[in-house]
Amino acid sequence: MSIFLLLLASVYFAACLLLVRTWRRMPVFFSEKMATVPLTVVIPCRNEARNLPRLLADLKAQTYPNFEVIVADDASTDGTAEVAGHFPANFRLNVLRLHDEPGNSPKKRALGAAIRQATGHLIVTTDGDCRVGPEWLGTFARAYEETGAHLLSGPVTFFSEKNSAFENLQIVEFASLIGTGAVTMALERPTMCNGANLCYEKKAFHDVGGFAGNDHLASGDDEFLMHKIAAKYPGGVRFLKNEKALVRTAAHDSARAFYRQRRRWASKWRFYRDWRVSALAVLVFALNLTPLAALLGWALGWISGVVCLLVLGLKFSAEAVFLARILRFLGHQKAFRWIPLTQLLYPFYVTFFGLAAQGRGYVWKGRRLR
Numbered sequence: 001m002s003i004f005l006l007l008l009a010s011v012y013f014a015a016c017l018l019l020v021r022t023w024r025r026m027p028v029f030f031s032e033k034m035a036t037v038p039l040t041v042v043i044p045c046r047n048e049a050r051n052l053p054r055l056l057a058d059l060k061a062q063t064y065p066n067f068e069v070i071v072a073d074d075a076s077t078d079g080t081a082e083v084a085g086h087f088p089a090n091f092r093l094n095v096l097r098l099h100d101e102p103g104n105s106p107k108k109r110a111l112g113a114a115i116r117q118a119t120g121h122l123i124v125t126t127d128g129d130c131r132v133g134p135e136w137l138g139t140f141a142r143a144y145e146e147t148g149a150h151l152l153s154g155p156v157t158f159f160s161e162k163n164s165a166f167e168n169l170q171i172v173e174f175a176s177l178i179g180t181g182a183v184t185m186a187l188e189r190p191t192m193c194n195g196a197n198l199c200y201e202k203k204a205f206h207d208v209g210g211f212a213g214n215d216h217l218a219s220g221d222d223e224f225l226m227h228k229i230a231a232k233y234p235g236g237v238r239f240l241k242n243e244k245a246l247v248r249t250a251a252h253d254s255a256r257a258f259y260r261q262r263r264r265w266a267s268k269w270r271f272y273r274d275w276r277v278s279a280l281a282v283l284v285f286a287l288n289l290t291p292l293a294a295l296l297g298w299a300l301g302w303i304s305g306v307v308c309l310l311v312l313g314l315k316f317s318a319e320a321v322f323l324a325r326i327l328r329f330l331g332h333q334k335a336f337r338w339i340p341l342t343q344l345l346y347p348f349y350v351t352f353f354g355l356a357a358q359g360r361g362y363v364w365k366g367r368r369l370r
Contacts, residue, residue, distance in 0.1 A: 040120030045128030
């Protein structure tokens, strides 16, 4: 058992070193080129009347002029559509009102309806509770014209309103997802992205059939689409490593909201069609069981304390270096001190949601979905 656990921990240590090395080698995108490509910003939202005006104000402050915005209101009950319709925009703003319809994928339905009306060459998606900087769209436009990528994934992070332990733990945990997704794109083996900050060609969306094939799932509007585009256009998926492309959103203020979101995200793991992505998900699940197995083995006398410490050291050392680099890029240096606690909790977290994802049915935006 000792040899097996040390082998697994060594594999994880080597994988984390690869993440660190690849991230360091990924250049920060910079270009002063004047871009002209037309963009359509699509905001699928439900009950975001309180948050949406802040995002629209951020869009009003964009330095890039060639864009339109479509707010796809998913049958809100709080007046979201009316708030958007009365916003004093200095850009073309279209509010698409959708009726509540049976189905298990309301977000994909909202996105699809908006994309059908979009006039831009590029679709840029975000969520109604997000915040963006003034160079957000310009950075995407320049990156697209510079790289010719068919899909660009941008960085996403949480902003901390209360600076609580729960918020900081979410910031560190989410940084690991963003960083890992970025590195796998750089290695041309894309695994994860986030629809809160995604840009893709409208033509590429149609070329791969849009959301067809996974439109019965509530989650995966971002990752499944990315996998399809990556399969059709090898090397055509890029991560936009630039702080000006950063999207921020509020951390969850309750454990229940956090649970519902993470369970919804985890529910799509078993539907990955690329066996390599599925295998990676299973491997990550197994590797995160290693410290728990080591502690249990030590407690039961199956392995020595030295072996247990070696396993924990291999698991946590290189991982901490990687997390620190991603957090620095995201502007969260103050969250460094939360890395050890996050690492201690993460194996339990992965195990819990890996098992919870096997169940069916969850609540999202006030709806019970299968």
